[in-house]
Amino acid sequence: MERNKKRSECPISCSLDIFGDKWSLLIIRDMIFFQKSTYGDFLKSSEGIATNILASRLQGLEDNKLIEKLEHPNSKAKFLYTLSEKAIDLLPIIVEIYLWTDKHFEIPTEIKATIKEAKKDKNEFLKSLTKQLKKQITERKNGI
Amino acid sequence: MERNKKRSECPISCSLDIFGDKWSLLIIRDMIFFQKSTYGDFLKSSEGIATNILASRLQGLEDNKLIEKLEHPNSKAKFLYTLSEKAIDLLPIIVEIYLWTDKHFEIPTEIKATIKEAKKDKNEFLKSLTKQLKKQITERKNGI
DNA sequence: TAAATTTGCTTGCGAATTGCAAGTGCAAAT
DNA sequence: ATTTGCACTTGCAATTCGCAAGCAAATTTA
Numbered sequence: 001m002e003r004n005k006k007r008s009e010c011p012i013s014c015s016l017d018i019f020g021d022k023w024s025l026l027i028i029r030d031m032i033f034f035q036k037s038t039y040g041d042f043l044k045s046s047e048g049i050a051t052n053i054l055a056s057r058l059q060g061l062e063d064n065k066l067i068e069k070l071e072h073p074n075s076k077a078k079f080l081y082t083l084s085e086k087a088i089d090l091l092p093i094i095v096e097i098y099l100w101t102d103k104h105f106e107i108p109t110e111i112k113a114t115i116k117e118a119k120k121d122k123n124e125f126l127k128s129l130t131k132q133l134k135k136q137i138t139e140r141k142n143g144i
Numbered sequence: 145m146e147r148n149k150k151r152s153e154c155p156i157s158c159s160l161d162i163f164g165d166k167w168s169l170l171i172i173r174d175m176i177f178f179q180k181s182t183y184g185d186f187l188k189s190s191e192g193i194a195t196n197i198l199a200s201r202l203q204g205l206e207d208n209k210l211i212e213k214l215e216h217p218n219s220k221a222k223f224l225y226t227l228s229e230k231a232i233d234l235l236p237i238i239v240e241i242y243l244w245t246d247k248h249f250e251i252p253t254e255i256k257a258t259i260k261e262a263k264k265d266k267n268e269f270l271k272s273l274t275k276q277l278k279k280q281i282t283e284r285k286n287g288i
Numbered sequence: 289t290a291a292a293t294t295t296g297c298t299t300g301c302g303a304a305t306t307g308c309a310a311g312t313g314c315a316a317a318t
Numbered sequence: 319a320t321t322t323g324c325a326c327t328t329g330c331a332a333t334t335c336g337c338a339a340g341c342a343a344a345t346t347t348a
Contacts, residue, residue: 014245015245016170022164026157038325051308054326056305076315089248092240092244093240096236096237097156100233103233198296222296
């Protein structure tokens with residue numbers, strides 16, 4: 001697992017070195033939009049990630065400071081994965097991906113509501129969700 | 145090369161099925177920001193893509209209607225790859241990636257100017273670059 | 289006009305990555 | 319005390335990647 005393989009200094013290239021694969025952004029999506037926070041949560045995603053791939057992706061995201069692995073407040077058998085601010089800052093990218101698909105594909109109805117809200121007032125949507133997520137992570141670190 | 149392997153109906157997942165790899169977005173980047181348009185152009189990128197990978201990515205982008213492969217106006221030995229509107233619509237995503245890296249990494253000075261411009265007035269930046277790119281593709285199709 | 293070069297690929301092959309199934313070790317519930 | 323749950327790890331076959339070489343058609347050079 002080579003994770004220091006910067007191919008160039010280009011920001012796009014560097015970003016893709018970090019999350020340019022089929023799974024990393026889905027884990028972030030699950031944490032942002034579906035409040036998933038444990039290994040088991042991520043395994044249940046409808047895309048069906050393999051256990052070893054999930055482990056390696058979580059490690060990669062941790063290496064790149066996009067997530068943090070904390071003790072689970074309710075159980076020592078679990079770990080609690082939380083977003084970093086760096087990861088929360090990916091939200092605009094993820095929202096733009098949603099808006100792109102909205103323009104060019106059929107979208108499942110469950111998700112349409114979220115996209116509609118994001119389209120209505122993008123800045124407000126980003127701002128309030130970001131605020132909420134940041135609140136969440138400080139609460140978790142303080143064990144609330 | 146399976147290209148119809150939708151893992152789920154999730155927009156993020158579907159998008160990653162299309163451009164969630166280490167190379168596809170770099171090709172789009174080269175076309176948008178560096179006016180690259182031929183196989184040889186893409187090969188010269190500083191990240192160093194392998195010839196077979198480039199061929200397969202170009203095919204994938206074409207299959208997904210992100211690029212079109214046209215006859216080259218100056219030579220029958222070449223092909224001219226052009227962006228579709230669908231690909232130009234990826235620009236907001238790419239710009240948000242630039243802005244994310246600007247916040248969290250050191251950026252090479254050559255690129256800082258572009259990012260600064262994008263930050264100053266994002267909507268105007270997107271609008272004018274989009275317009276310019278769309279103009280470019282209609283010109284190419286009309287053989288100007 | 290013949291030879292060399294350019295262009296856009298394809299092919300072969302070893303190495304790395306992926307994904308499925310099974311197993312492991314610790315914690316918690318029964 | 320035993321079973322279940324959780325977070326992985328391991329083994330292995332299959333796919334994908336990436337380097338090097340090859341190739342045919344078009345173009346340039348001699």
